Amino acid sequence: MFSANPRRGFSGASHLVLFNVLMLSSILLMPSAALAGDAGQHSRIRHVILISLDGFHDFDLTRYVAGHPTSALARLVNTGVTYANAYTTGPSDSFPGALALTTGGTPISTGIVYDNSWDDTLSPPGSNCATVGTQVLYDESVNTGNGDSWTSSIDPTLLPLDRSQGCTPVFPHQYLKVNTIFNIAAAANLVTAYADKHPTYEIYNGPSGPPATDLYLTESSAFDSDTNPSVLEINDDMKVQAVLNWIDGFNHDRTQHIGVPAIFGMNFQIPNVAQKNYGYADGAGTPTSKLADAYDFVDQELGRMLSELDARHLTASTVFVLASKHGNSPVDPQLKRTTDDGPYADLVNRVAPNLLANLTDDDEAIIWLTDHSKAKKVAAVLRANIDMVGGGTVYVGKDLDALLGGNMIANRRPDVIVESTLGVIYSSHPAKLVEHGGFHETDRHVSLVVSNPALGSQIISNHVSNTQVAPTVLKVLGLNPQALQAVQQENTSVLPGLDALGD
Template sequence: MPAGLPALVPGGEHALRGRQACQPAHAWSDKHSAYDLVNGPSGTGVDDLFTPEINSDAPGGGDWTTDNAKTRQYDGYKVRAVLNEIDGKDHSGRRSVGTPAVFGLNFQSVSTAQKLPSSDGASGGYLPGGREPGPLLTASLDLVDRSVGAFESRLAADGLARSTSIILTAKHGQSPTDPTALTRIDDGPIIDAINAGWAGTHPKAAPLVAAASDDDGMLIWTSDRSTAATAFVRRYLLTHPASGTVLPSGRRTLRSSGLSAAYAGASAAAYFGVPRSEPRHPDVVGIAQHGVVSTGGTKKIAEHGGADWQDRNVPILIAPATLLGGGHRVAAPVETTQVAPTILALLGLSPRALESVRLEGTRTLPGLAHVREKG
């Protein structure tokens, strides 16, 4: 289930050969200023970074995610940025800088159409059964389709179509797709009960849950990182039921706080593949039962951030510049981490220039050997 649908558009060889001193080699547009992280360790990896804040105030009140029409308007700004970059300008269209070698954007209207129960007079999410998008999601997918079509038309008009490859994929999926599987559980009372239970035996201690990020999973950081404290949180989560709302109306009670598993302390660190001493990993990780979304309201019918299979299975589509006469489907399992080395290969560069490739052995996406050979 795609959510966000970021599109990477790496330019061909001539885009590198024709680059002037002031020409950006890389451009990217995303939803938060935090995506400065795409600049990499140097802090200068992207020459033209455009990150309009999606949670800023939108016209009419609320942010750009509260109404799907606003989100589509927001995406339109980034589509315009990419069209400007195809034309050899910066994202604003004000300066001529040359077409980047790698550029693209992240769409958000698909994500809000999956999350919102309704917007603009149309129901959001998928139809019952979870296999067919509802009217709001269909409209957002159509927007992506038209936008990619506009990119292709502009590339062709500028003589770049035969030297540019387009990659469509997603950062994550969202769950549940089937609205009848949804259970919305308010995580606030769960956190309050954990803090109250710990305070009962540690009256002078700070609230045990220092921070939490709970969507369709639970990530909890504790003020006391001892084995006893993190085990207490895990034990509470797994031994207490939680009640939540279901569609169209009603309630459902689930065992173990709506979780299927929980990891604490050393096992939480191991879940992320880091040492116990690493200071940033969550101290407790809760794996949600399928369909569980943490929210105290009724404005969400799907979420991401957990380990659900619908969160972690997304499409990857590549239209290589050299692919003529149709394509083929690759059934082999792949990962989105393989997109980055594939981009380097499409540009005729060595994927081993990426530290992650050298450390983890990440391979390029299969089925593109003929493209790599031509470099």
């Protein structure tokens, strides 16, 4: 069993025992006090399930519901508000996308622009703080065993170091600059739980305040997800079983009764990986047969959750939020062009030796420099040689701030961002069909539905942001959205159209 300790990272038990427990728990469903987690709440809504269908666009949702009118997705749409113009934050990486949903903030307030970034004030892992300025990685590479085991935990020796704190490792939750919905709910003595794709998603615990009650953070990379999406269904199914156990009032592996959480949910990784491997048949977004199968799998798993809510008489008191951390580009397979990011280092270092501090790229390129004063010179070189990196638009200075939506904290702010030409993917895997991280329409225009029987079916066409999910979650539970620091800093509003849920 995993437990998320906000001060120590993760500890893991035997993966074989846990796997057997998870596989058997669907058979061993036991009666429980369904409303055990309701104490202390005054709102009619007692629970919020937050689901991210990673990679799922708004048009994916619309197409699937139209073709499957009796599906679980159709049920959610038919009893909820669909936000037809919902956008995730930019860059459209999973890490800032997850934080948008749970903090109400963009990188401007969270301080997190990507899971691979740079910080001028921290020191490299293992350096004993002899130098300052380091790449900050919060992906599977900082796990024990490099993420090869699904029971991986964070290896503190692979984390950046903070000289100001006695040269101690900086865990993801400590790197986050603002609190989360889990902190606010926990402070109100409410149970919270979540399942996601890497141990580094312990970032949900936030930099201060009480942590989430039960985080279940299996390592998705251990499921050979880049080459065999069907194997990844096992990982998503394990997380679904955790959600079912939470609905029944237990912890994720059904070993302890904790009460039905006020906030809980999971991410589905399979839509994202299936899009990367199988893609779309055309520019209209028609899924290939294997991608369609992946969407059917997700729908069936959502159906299990809805059925369990019905069985536990929790449907009326539960708001179901269906969101997406990010989309993917390109949709049109004819536009896809895989290219090497190698020229970036040469072009940047033409301006000055060893000028490139860090580069992260997927369908965009984000660049940090060892000398920030040379950013405009680097931008000029990149613009003059843009064909060498596949084309695109170069952002620097105020244009970069506008792209991010404001002034990011100086010691973490990128110096240059290249929005690649639509279809360009920086990857060593030429078979990869889509990617995310960038600022294209299909990177950011995602599905978003807030469902509860009291709402009926509505479509809101106004532009909304994924950041509005976090304050909305708190409001429907009767908690104060302004308790979120990012909401205060960025003036994030709640989602419209939910008055029927009451206050």
